[in-house]
Amino acid sequence: EAGVTQFPSHSxxxxxxxxxxxxxxxxxxxxxxxxxxxxxxxxxxxxxxxxESKQDESGMPNNRFxxxxxxxxxxxxxxxxxxxxxxxxxxCASSQIGRGGFEQFFGPGTRLxxx
Amino acid sequence: xQEVTQIPAALSVPEGENLVLNCSFTDSAIYNLQWFRxxxxxxxxxxxxxxxxxxxxxxxxxxxxxxxxxxxxTLYIAASQPGDSATYLCAVRVTGNQFYFGTGTSLTVIP
Numbered sequence: 001e002a003g004v005t006q007f008p009s010h011s012x013x014x015x016x017x018x019x020x021x022x023x024x025x026x027x028x029x030x031x032x033x034x035x036x037x038x039x040x041x042x043x044x045x046x047x048x049x050x051x052e053s054k055q056d057e058s059g060m061p062n063n064r065f066x067x068x069x070x071x072x073x074x075x076x077x078x079x080x081x082x083x084x085x086x087x088x089x090x091x092c093a094s095s096q097i098g099r100g101g102f103e104q105f106f107g108p109g110t111r112l113x114x115x
Numbered sequence: 116x117q118e119v120t121q122i123p124a125a126l127s128v129p130e131g132e133n134l135v136l137n138c139s140f141t142d143s144a145i146y147n148l149q150w151f152r153x154x155x156x157x158x159x160x161x162x163x164x165x166x167x168x169x170x171x172x173x174x175x176x177x178x179x180x181x182x183x184x185x186x187x188x189t190l191y192i193a194a195s196q197p198g199d200s201a202t203y204l205c206a207v208r209v210t211g212n213q214f215y216f217g218t219g220t221s222l223t224v225i226p
Contacts, residue, residue: 109158
């Protein structure tokens with residue numbers, strides 16, 4: 001069974017540019033989460049989808065971040081325009097509703113560097 | 116607000132030694148706690164998941180305990196091996212599926 005995949009693995013952009021990160025969850029997982037780890041800090045929750053609906057987006061830093069999950073399959077996280085403080089590793093995770101106590105499976109992350 | 120602390124931040128042990136990693140959280144109203152392993156440049160690998168009603172979970176040489184009332188969890192690694200070297204993270208799930216992470220313990224097992 002394929003795990004959670006994320007694309008790209010690395011992205012280097014200049015301040016003011018736009019970047020779109022993609023996450024493909026494990027097939028059949030309705031829950032999809034985005035997290036971020038900035039240098040030296042703990043991993044922090046950004047938002048949670050159940051299928052195509054945003055269940056909790058309380059962790060989104062500001063309106064420069066836009067997450068979508070059309071069709072309830074893969075998800076994208078767009079940062080527009082990017083700022084220096086957006087640099088970090090963005091993780092995606094998925095879990096299956098009602099199974100295994102919502103055990104979350106993580107992708108390898110996308111390392112974003114904003115110059 | 117939930118805060119998760121992991122002590123120590125870094126640990127170095129000789130191969131074969133048993134060791135304990137600690138995780139504490141401030142709000143005992145959790146649904147579950149999950150231990151992860153992260154290798155350099157890689158994602159998080161789930162090790163053990165403990166439901167709030169459970170006291171411990173075991174997988175191979177790993178044993179995780181949970182004392183919800185005191186806000187503590189420990190990850191016990193028996194007979195450590197160089198391949199166990201990684202960063203170990205604990206995360207607690209609270210209402211609404213949100214996870215709160217600790218900053219991790221960086222473990223080095225010396226051959």
